[in-house]
Each structure stands twice: as C-alpha cells, then as structure tokens.
Amino acid sequence: MSGTPIANDIRRLRFEQGEMTQQALADACGVTRQTIIALEAGRYAPSLELAFRIARAFGVGVEDVFRWQPLA
Amino acid sequence: MAWQRGGWLGLLVLGLLAFWALLAGPSTLMGFDLGKAGTATLVLVAWAALYAISRMPQGEAERGLSPGEWRAWIGLAFMLAATGYFLAHADVFAAAPWRENPEAAAVGRNLVLLLVAWSVLSGILGARWKGRVQEDERDREIEQQAAGWGRGALMACIVGLALMLAFSPADRLAWATHFMIANLLVFALMWGWLCEYVATAVLYWRDRRGAA
Numbered sequence: 036m037s038g039t040p041i042a043n044d045i046r047r048l049r050f051e052q053g054e055m056t057q058q059a060l061a062d063a064c065g066v067t068r069q070t071i072i073a074l075e076a077g078r079y080a081p082s083l084e085l086a087f088r089i090a091r092a093f094g095v096g097v098e099d100v101f102r103w104q105p106l107a
Numbered sequence: 108m109a110w111q112r113g114g115w116l117g118l119l120v121l122g123l124l125a126f127w128a129l130l131a132g133p134s135t136l137m138g139f140d141l142g143k144a145g146t147a148t149l150v151l152v153a154w155a156a157l158y159a160i161s162r163m164p165q166g167e168a169e170r171g172l173s174p175g176e177w178r179a180w181i182g183l184a185f186m187l188a189a190t191g192y193f194l195a196h197a198d199v200f201a202a203a204p205w206r207e208n209p210e211a212a213a214v215g216r217n218l219v220l221l222l223v224a225w226s227v228l229s230g231i232l233g234a235r236w237k238g239r240v241q242e243d244e245r246d247r248e249i250e251q252q253a254a255g256w257g258r259g260a261l262m263a264c265i266v267g268l269a270l271m272l273a274f275s276p277a278d279r280l281a282w283a284t285h286f287m288i289a290n291l292l293v294f295a296l297m298w299g300w301l302c303e304y305v306a307t308a309v310l311y312w313r314d315r316r317g318a319a
Contacts, residue, residue: 066243069173073245073314082244 039080042104046075048093063092114159118152125149129192129217142196146217149188150224153181157231174236175246176311178229183304185225189218190297200290201282211286249310257303264295 049055057071064071064085073079074089081089081101090097128145135141172180192214199210233241268291272283283291 061240065240066245067173067175067240069176069315070243070245078314079245085244 038106039077040103040105041080041101042077043074043101045071045089045100048095048100052093060089060092064088118156118159121148122152125152126188126191129188129195140213142192142213142217145192146220146224150220153224153228157228160235171315173246173311174232174239174241175249176308176315177232179304179307179311181228181232182225183301183308185221186297186301186304189221190294190301192221193218193294193297197290197294200287201284204284204286208286211290249307249314252310253303253306256306257299260302261295261299264298265292268292268295 045060049057049060057075058068061068061071065088066085070079074081086097086101090100093100125145125148128141128148196210196214199208199214202208202210272280272288
C-alpha cells in the first residue's frame, strides 16, 4: 500500500471530463471512492483490469492514464 | 449541532461504562449481573450509534471511510471487547468443567451475545450501503495483508501454548484442566482475529493518512 512506480493522470482526466467527481468515477469503475483517492495520491497500483476500466471510463487508452515512473 | 455533540459524548460515556462493567467491574453489583448489564449496554450503545449514523445524510458518514474500513473498526471494537472480557474472566474456566460451572456458562453466553450483536450491526451497515460498491480489489488486498498478520499471531499463540504445556513441570500445570486448555485454544483463535482486525484497521488508517 506504499508508493508505487505507476503514476497516473486520473485527476487531470477527471477535470477534463467536465469535472467528473471521484464518486462518479468510482461508480463507473465498480470501486469505492477511497480507492480512487488512493490511486490519485499514487499510493495504490491498480490491477490490469481496473486500469482498463478507468481508461474506458475516460474513453482513452490505458497508456493515456497510467505511465511507468520508477521510484527515486 | 450542540445536542448532536452531547449525544455522541453521552454514548461515549455509556460505552466506557459498559466496558468497565464487562472488563473491570465486579461480577455482581447489588445482586445484579454486571456482565449481562455491560453486554446489554454495549449492544444498546452500538445500536444507538448506528441509528445516529443511519440518520446522517448519505455522504457525510462515508466522506472519509470506505465500507471496508467501517467494518474493520467495528470488528476491532467488538473483538477488543470480546477478548478483553474473555481475559478478565479467564479465572472462571479453571474452576470446574462447563456443566458444573455456571459462571463460565455466563461468560460464554455473553460472548455469544456480543457475536450476535456484531452480526446484526454488520447486517444493518450492509443494508445502508446496499446498491453501492462495498468491497473492491484494494479492500481485498488490505484484507489479505491483514490475514497474514492474523495467521502469524494465531501461530505464535498456539506455539507458545504448546511450548508452555510441553515444557512446564507438571506441578505448575495444575490449573491446566482440559476445560481450561479448550478455552486457551479459543483464546488463541480470538487473539488471531483480534490481530487481524488491528492490522486491517491500521492498514486502512495508514493508507487514508498517506493519501490525505
């Protein structure tokens, strides 16, 4: 549950999608709002399935949401 | 707002009184079974707290905590109460076997009451979140990590008991009747569950604090 080398642009994409709320994204992906909070804070690495669900909710590809960013 | 704060404070005081009656108070007070009274008060406090939470508008209660974290903290509170109560009354199990030991039967009854209350409260909470996601992969990951801690604590307790029973001189094990050993094994189970709930609650809390 600590830091993860997978960075994401979920927060930016939410705001680009008409200020979508964390709860709305959570409902669209079938997870709790706290999981979206943990993802945005970079404290949780999603499973492949959840990564695809999130990308699909934004209508973009997985690599547009997540990127590899090794920990320093 | 002030009466709400007063209500929560009142519930806290009642809860503390219930814990005192269960764990530290005498077994009877003016001919009244304090164990039963403590259990009943604790159940009442839990019911009242959940009723108050259920009256809150959706979102206010859940703003910070996920359903999984709510369940973890409630489970921790009940396991703490049950384990503390069990330990505070452990001496009654040494007295006589179950059939000839009404005090041990009363302790067992109160523990079952706590368990039933916990199940009912969990059901009520589940109904509050009906139709919403109650558990996801992050919750399962936390539960898996916590289960590892619980398993470790259970194994440590069982190994400790086995070593104590195997290597203690017989004259120092006069208290270890078969009924007492059976109850020690139950305690080992409770200890494992308690550690699992502690780990679950701490993992959720740490995750939330880190994300804040």
